[in-house]
Amino acid sequence: MTKKVILAASVLALFSSPVMLTKATADPADATLTIDGKEMTVKTAAPEGHPFDTLYSGWLYREPETRALEEDSFENPGMFGVEQGAELWSVVEGTAGKSCESCHAEPEVDMKGVGASFPKWDADAKRPINIELQIDKCREENMGAEPYKFDAAEQKALTAFIKHQSLGMPVKLDLSQGELQTWWDRGKELYYTRTGQLNLSCSNCHEDHNGQMIRADHLSQGQVNGFPTYRLKQSKLISLHNRFRGCVRDTRAEIPKAFSDDLMALETYVTWRGTGLSVETPAVRQ
Amino acid sequence: MASKPRVKLPKSASAGEIITIKTLISHEMESGQRKDKNGEVIPRQIINKFTVTFNDKTVFEADIEPAISSNPYFEFAVKVPESGTFKFTWVDDDGSVYETEEAIEVA
Amino acid sequence: MTSTLRALVLASGISAVALTGSAIANDVKPEAVAFSDAGGIETPVAAQAGSADAGKKILTDRGLGNCVACHQVSSLDAPFQGNVGPSLDGVADRYEPAMLRAIIVNPKKALYEGTIMPGFYTLDVGKHVREDLVGQTILSAQQVEDVVAYLQTLKE
Amino acid sequence: MQMNRRSVLGVFGGAATVAAIGLPVGLANATPEDTMAKIKEFAGDKEPQTGGKLTLNTPEIAENGNSVPVGVSVESAMEGDDMVEEIMILAEGNPNPDVVTFKFSELSGEAIAETRMRLAKTQDVVAVARMTNGDIHMAKAPVKVTIGGCGG
Numbered sequence: 001m002t003k004k005v006i007l008a009a010s011v012l013a014l015f016s017s018p019v020m021l022t023k024a025t026a027d028p029a030d031a032t033l034t035i036d037g038k039e040m041t042v043k044t045a046a047p048e049g050h051p052f053d054t055l056y057s058g059w060l061y062r063e064p065e066t067r068a069l070e071e072d073s074f075e076n077p078g079m080f081g082v083e084q085g086a087e088l089w090s091v092v093e094g095t096a097g098k099s100c101e102s103c104h105a106e107p108e109v110d111m112k113g114v115g116a117s118f119p120k121w122d123a124d125a126k127r128p129i130n131i132e133l134q135i136d137k138c139r140e141e142n143m144g145a146e147p148y149k150f151d152a153a154e155q156k157a158l159t160a161f162i163k164h165q166s167l168g169m170p171v172k173l174d175l176s177q178g179e180l181q182t183w184w185d186r187g188k189e190l191y192y193t194r195t196g197q198l199n200l201s202c203s204n205c206h207e208d209h210n211g212q213m214i215r216a217d218h219l220s221q222g223q224v225n226g227f228p229t230y231r232l233k234q235s236k237l238i239s240l241h242n243r244f245r246g247c248v249r250d251t252r253a254e255i256p257k258a259f260s261d262d263l264m265a266l267e268t269y270v271t272w273r274g275t276g277l278s279v280e281t282p283a284v285r286q
Numbered sequence: 287m288a289s290k291p292r293v294k295l296p297k298s299a300s301a302g303e304i305i306t307i308k309t310l311i312s313h314e315m316e317s318g319q320r321k322d323k324n325g326e327v328i329p330r331q332i333i334n335k336f337t338v339t340f341n342d343k344t345v346f347e348a349d350i351e352p353a354i355s356s357n358p359y360f361e362f363a364v365k366v367p368e369s370g371t372f373k374f375t376w377v378d379d380d381g382s383v384y385e386t387e388e389a390i391e392v393a
Numbered sequence: 394m395t396s397t398l399r400a401l402v403l404a405s406g407i408s409a410v411a412l413t414g415s416a417i418a419n420d421v422k423p424e425a426v427a428f429s430d431a432g433g434i435e436t437p438v439a440a441q442a443g444s445a446d447a448g449k450k451i452l453t454d455r456g457l458g459n460c461v462a463c464h465q466v467s468s469l470d471a472p473f474q475g476n477v478g479p480s481l482d483g484v485a486d487r488y489e490p491a492m493l494r495a496i497i498v499n500p501k502k503a504l505y506e507g508t509i510m511p512g513f514y515t516l517d518v519g520k521h522v523r524e525d526l527v528g529q530t531i532l533s534a535q536q537v538e539d540v541v542a543y544l545q546t547l548k549e
Numbered sequence: 550m551q552m553n554r555r556s557v558l559g560v561f562g563g564a565a566t567v568a569a570i571g572l573p574v575g576l577a578n579a580t581p582e583d584t585m586a587k588i589k590e591f592a593g594d595k596e597p598q599t600g601g602k603l604t605l606n607t608p609e610i611a612e613n614g615n616s617v618p619v620g621v622s623v624e625s626a627m628e629g630d631d632m633v634e635e636i637m638i639l640a641e642g643n644p645n646p647d648v649v650t651f652k653f654s655e656l657s658g659e660a661i662a663e664t665r666m667r668l669a670k671t672q673d674v675v676a677v678a679r680m681t682n683g684d685i686h687m688a689k690a691p692v693k694v695t696i697g698g699c700g701g
Contacts, residue, residue: 063612077357194519204509216473216695232613235356304658347652355665365658
């Protein structure tokens with residue numbers, strides 16, 4: 001055992017210089033992000049108990065051309081989703097003859113801050129609730145409408161629209177609500193759990209190796225403050241749980257269900273890891 | 287296919303001023319070069335033509351191929367001689383035509 | 394027994410004894426791979442000797458090793474090599490074949506538990522492995538030996 | 550080989566999903582000869598000039614081949630003989646080299662245009678401009694298209 005430890009240490013020492021060298025060239029960009037005249041917090045001190053000292057938005061890890069797309073909300077194709085959400089707001093659906101607007105007449109005012117403070121504790125369901133699930137809850141309980149299928153275009157558009165009302169506001173969860181802290185703990189455990197044939201945890205890439213490159217992919221801290229995010233790869237809005245599932249799939253593991261207890265716990269914990277960063281929805285990523 | 291054109295240009299300009307116009311339209315731009323899960327080629331459906339007129343005179347055009355990205359974006363310049371109306375037209379492979387208009391005031 | 398195989402068995406010392414009388418032409422099963430006290434794997438895991446040419450392809454093949462996702466090899470014609478892991482240039486000067494093999498087979502055992510590097514010939518993997526991959530390794534025994542053979546050509 | 554049906558997905562991702570949208574990988578790509586033929590068709594018997602009158606702006610590295618910004622401009626008075634009629638953009642390494650052709654007018658004021666294009670792989674992008682006096686200007690720029698780590 002001792003031998004192995006020494007060996008590992010010497011291996012690390014042997015390679016430390018080239019690793020340092022390459023890492024220096026792949027640091028997050030030193031740039032400021034202003035959207036529609038609002039300055040975003042893309043770099044901030046981490047909250048107490050966080051493994052990092054400084055939090056960086058994923059925006060800082062992207063190439064200048066990708067960054068430019070998010071900077072200009074006219075050019076940002078994710079804004080099509082926000083516009084679609086704004087239209088859906090007043091569409092009446094369900095047996096109660098209501099739309100979102102029936103209860104929330106001024107989304108720009110009523111929804112401000114919502115996107116910065118979810119997931120919240122849902123005392124009825126005794127589990128965390130995110131924006132997608134809150135929309136479904138409203139649809140079922142108040143509108144008499146069917147919940148959306150996971151990743152329905154309308155679900156992503158409404159979520160993006162709601163979160164966009166908090167553009168620039170710092171992410172801040174109230175973990176004292178209900179049992180949210182317990183779910184945070186569970187999410188933390190999952191964050192460090194290795195899955196799949198490739199045997200990888202979230203932390204392997206986004207904590208241990210952020211700033212470095214996997215092939216041409218510049219690993220970020222895995223912040224979630226910009227979801228739903230317009231991804232160039234799919235050329236459409238991508239939800240947070242879609243991304244969670246994509247990452248887990250890439251470890252060659254069975255893919256957890258969207259909005260399952262595990263992924264709600266993970267959403268709670270990972271959202272906390274971005275405390276203080278601005279809501280950027282809809283962010284633009286590669 | 288839901289297509290919503292977005293156009294950005296100044297509300298006013300001085301006579302002979304060169305302004306920049308940006309346009310973006312929501313469209314998948316299916317290239318006709320992809321296959322679905324069953325190995326069948328997904329039929330091409332793109333916006334193949336973009337035309338801009340000012341007071342009914344053509345000022346800028348683009349002949350578009352499948353290599354243009356989803357949600358096509360165009361930015362170009364126009365020298366505005368007088369007050370008038372820009373008309374923007376996108377033509378889809380399926381024959382649909384998407385249009386929008388913007389007026390500009392020349393002082 | 395082919396002469397290559399005989400050479401391998403002879404070179405592998407104790408393990409050769411274990412192999413004698415059993416199915417000699419078989420690869421070593423992932424659960425049967427033995428690490429030495431020094432952390433290496435002395436015995437090749439495949440019955441056939443590795444091919445450096447085949448190994449070279451595995452390094453850049455996204456469906457197989459995809460080693461350049463994390464490592465650099467200057468002599469390989471593969472753009473955008475990652476830097477999560479160390480450069481493999483001259484790796485043959487730094488490691489004996491037994492150690493190279495061990496790192497590929499299961500770096501968590503050969504190097505340290507916390508490494509991001511997947512084990513390419515081990516069943517000691519993460520949770521909830523995709524159903525169709527349960528009990529399977531990322532690379533075959535032969536592919537591991539091919540990669541070992543290629544890495545041995547990387548001398549400064 | 551122990552590869553099974555689904556393991557073509559690959560370590561760290563989806564070789565199979567690389568072409569999730571946009572241009573496929575693996576389909577026969579255009580050749581520089583195809584591109585030369587297109588230029589010939591566009592230019593007629595005029596020899597393209599590469600003196601720098603036409604500017605082609607592309608990123609050195611495109612983070613995602615699905616959306617690569619490309620801008621073209623030509624120094625020109627945009628009136629009379631000194632006017633740009635058309636600028637054609639070609640991508641040598643795509644399945645088909647055609648990308649877009651911009652048509653200008655006297656009301657353009659400036660021969661400048663920008664769009665976003667798909668590039669199937671690392672390749673040269675070519676822009677060719679035809680002036681009202683028949684002159685042809687050309688510019689070429691290499692673009693490195695990245696290879697994704699996770700999921701292509």
